[in-house]
Amino acid sequence: MPLHRREALKTALLGAITMSAPLDAVAAAGAGNPLLLPAPASSRRWRRGLDNQRVPDLSDGTFLNPVLSGDRPDPAILKDGEDYYLTFSSFDSYPGLTIWHSRDLVNWRPRNAALHRNIGSVWAVSLEKHRGRYFLYIPVKADPNDIHVIWADHIDGPWSDPVPLGLHHHIDPCHVVGEDGSRWLFLSGGDRVRLSDDGLSLAGDVEHVYDPWRYPDDWDVEGFSPEGPKIHRHGDWFYMLTAVGGTAGPPTGHMVIAARSRSIHGPWEQHPGNPLVRTQEMSEAWWSRGHASLVEGPDKRWYALYHGYEADFWTLGRQCLLDAVEWTDDGWFRMTGGDLSRPLPRPKGGKALLPHGLALSDDFSQPLALGSKWSFFRPTLDEAGRVRVAGNTLHLAGRGIAPSSGSPLLLIAGDTSYQFECDIEVSEEGRAGLLLFYDDKLYAGLGFDQARFVTHQYGIERTRPANPHGRRMRMRVTNRRHIVSFHTSGDGGKTWTRFDRGMEVSGYHHNVRGGFLMLRTGLYAAGPGEAKFRDFRFTALED
Structure with missing residues (x-):
C-alpha cells in the first residue's frame, strides 16, 4: 500500500477512536489490523487527578489505559448488581487484597483491605459471591504453599480468618458453579477440584480436565506456564480464559487464550483465534499482556480486564488494563482494543465514582490508612x-x-x-x-x-x-x-x-x-x- 494511503487510513482510524466511535469502529481498528500502529508515548495524554496522578477517564466519552496504574496484577473482578469489585495479587504487602469499587469499569475507588494477617506471599486470587456471601480464594507462597479461603457477608468485611484448603501444588484458583449447582476451583495447569457446598473445604481430589492451546515453538516466551484460569458463563457456554507464555520475561511471552464447553465437566474446545491477546512487538505500549477476566459492563456490552507492563517500565509492575469484547456469530468472542495505546470508548451507563484513585499525600491528621493506601x-x-x-x-x-x-x-x-x-x-x-x-x-x-x-x-x-x-x-x-x-x-x-x-x-x-x-x-x-x-x-x- 502506498505510504500516503497508509497514513490516511491511520488518521481515519484514530479519528474513529478518539471521537467516541461505536465499538464496531474500534473493532475495525483493533487487534489484527497491522495498519494501526501503536501511539507513541509522547501522544498519549491522560487527564490529571489527585496529586496530579494520571486519570483514565478523558471526560469526552473515551478512556486511556491503564484504568488502575501501578502494581495491579492478576485482576479478579466481581459484578454484584450495578457494582463492580476488583482486587489484585498483593504478594508481601500487608494489609493486603484491597477491594476496589466502580460503577463504570473505568473510575475506581479503594474500599477496605480483606487480608490482615501475614499468611505468605499472596498470588492471583478468585473473588466471588455465592448465595449472598463473598468469598476470596487466596493462593500463597509460604511453607508450605497452600490455597486459603476467607469469607464475609459484606464486601467491606469483616472477613473471616483464612482457612487453608491443603492444595500445596497449585496456584491461581478460580471459583465456578456448574450447571448442576456443584462448586469447583479450577487451578493452574488445567486442573480442578470440587468444593464442599459451603465452599470452605475440598470435596474430592484434584483432577486434570484441560490441555491448554500451545503457541508455536519459535515464539519468544518465558515458559508455557498455564495459569490464571477464569471461567464465565454466557448463554449456553462456559468460557475459560487462561494465561500462557509466562508472566514476565520477554515482552512477547505472556498471552490470553480461551476455550469453551457446554458443561463445567467438559470437554473443552479451543478458541480458533488463540491467542486473543499477545504483545507482538517491543514498540507496543504494553508488554506481557495476559491473565484476563470477562465481565458484563453497565451498557450490557462485555469487557476484559487483564494486566500488562508499561513499555520500558517493568519497575511499575503489572498494571490493570481494560479491553472491549465483541461476541461473534459463532458464539466466540474477541478483544477489540488493539494494543491499547489509544483512547477507547468508555462503557456507557453506570455512575462514575469520583475522584478516581486515591491521594498519596498524607498530612497524618487521620488514622493511618493501612491497606487502602499504606x-x-x-x-x-x-x-x-x-x-x-x-x-x-x-x-x-x-x-x-x-x-x-x-x-x-x-x-x-x-x-x-x-x-x-x-x-x-x-x-x-x-x-x-x-x-x-x-x-x-x-x-x-x-x-x-x-x-x-x-x-x-x-x-x-x-x-x-x-x-x-x-x-x-x-x-x-x-x-x-x-x-x-x-x-x-x-x-x-x-x-x-x-x-x-x-x-x-x-x-x-x-x-x-x-x-x-x-x-x-x-x-x-x-x-x-x-x-x-x-x-x-x-x-x-x-x-
Whole structure:
C-alpha cells in the first residue's frame, strides 16, 4: 500500500477512536489490523487527578489505559448488581487484597483491605459471591504453599480468618458453579477440584480436565506456564480464559487464550483465534499482556480486564488494563482494543465514582490508612503496633538496622515520573529516610541519623557523608523516568540542597530480581526509638 494511503487510513482510524466511535469502529481498528500502529508515548495524554496522578477517564466519552496504574496484577473482578469489585495479587504487602469499587469499569475507588494477617506471599486470587456471601480464594507462597479461603457477608468485611484448603501444588484458583449447582476451583495447569457446598473445604481430589492451546515453538516466551484460569458463563457456554507464555520475561511471552464447553465437566474446545491477546512487538505500549477476566459492563456490552507492563517500565509492575469484547456469530468472542495505546470508548451507563484513585499525600491528621493506601512489606504479627498517629505526625518505631532488616511503610505510585517529600525527625540513636523499594534485597533511597546521611543503593548501605541538619530535616526524592535525585532542607522546605549522589533505577524489577513486585515509594525507621514523619507530599510529574 502506498505510504500516503497508509497514513490516511491511520488518521481515519484514530479519528474513529478518539471521537467516541461505536465499538464496531474500534473493532475495525483493533487487534489484527497491522495498519494501526501503536501511539507513541509522547501522544498519549491522560487527564490529571489527585496529586496530579494520571486519570483514565478523558471526560469526552473515551478512556486511556491503564484504568488502575501501578502494581495491579492478576485482576479478579466481581459484578454484584450495578457494582463492580476488583482486587489484585498483593504478594508481601500487608494489609493486603484491597477491594476496589466502580460503577463504570473505568473510575475506581479503594474500599477496605480483606487480608490482615501475614499468611505468605499472596498470588492471583478468585473473588466471588455465592448465595449472598463473598468469598476470596487466596493462593500463597509460604511453607508450605497452600490455597486459603476467607469469607464475609459484606464486601467491606469483616472477613473471616483464612482457612487453608491443603492444595500445596497449585496456584491461581478460580471459583465456578456448574450447571448442576456443584462448586469447583479450577487451578493452574488445567486442573480442578470440587468444593464442599459451603465452599470452605475440598470435596474430592484434584483432577486434570484441560490441555491448554500451545503457541508455536519459535515464539519468544518465558515458559508455557498455564495459569490464571477464569471461567464465565454466557448463554449456553462456559468460557475459560487462561494465561500462557509466562508472566514476565520477554515482552512477547505472556498471552490470553480461551476455550469453551457446554458443561463445567467438559470437554473443552479451543478458541480458533488463540491467542486473543499477545504483545507482538517491543514498540507496543504494553508488554506481557495476559491473565484476563470477562465481565458484563453497565451498557450490557462485555469487557476484559487483564494486566500488562508499561513499555520500558517493568519497575511499575503489572498494571490493570481494560479491553472491549465483541461476541461473534459463532458464539466466540474477541478483544477489540488493539494494543491499547489509544483512547477507547468508555462503557456507557453506570455512575462514575469520583475522584478516581486515591491521594498519596498524607498530612497524618487521620488514622493511618493501612491497606487502602499504606502497607508494610512482609510484616510480623505485631507490625501495626509500630504505628501511632497523633498531632499531624506519624510516629513509626524503628525496626532492624536498615530497610533490609525492618519492614518499610510503602505506597503504590503508578506514574512514570514523580516526586515525594516529607519532614523527618529521628531519635538520638535512630535512623530514618525515604525509599524506592522493590524488596529487602533491592532498594534505593536516602536516610540519616543525627550526624550522618546513609545512601541506599542496589539494596545495600553505601556512603556516609556528614549531615548538616541534625536530627530533623525535610527530604525530597525525585524519580523522573528512572533518574533519581535527592534534595534536603534544614528550614522546612524554604531552601533546598541537592544531595551529591544520583541514581538510575530502571533495573529494579522482576526480570532482574524475581518476585513479581514493583518499585514502591515509601519511608522507613530503623534502630532504637521512633522516627516522626510530618506532611508527606506526593506529586506526579508529567514527562
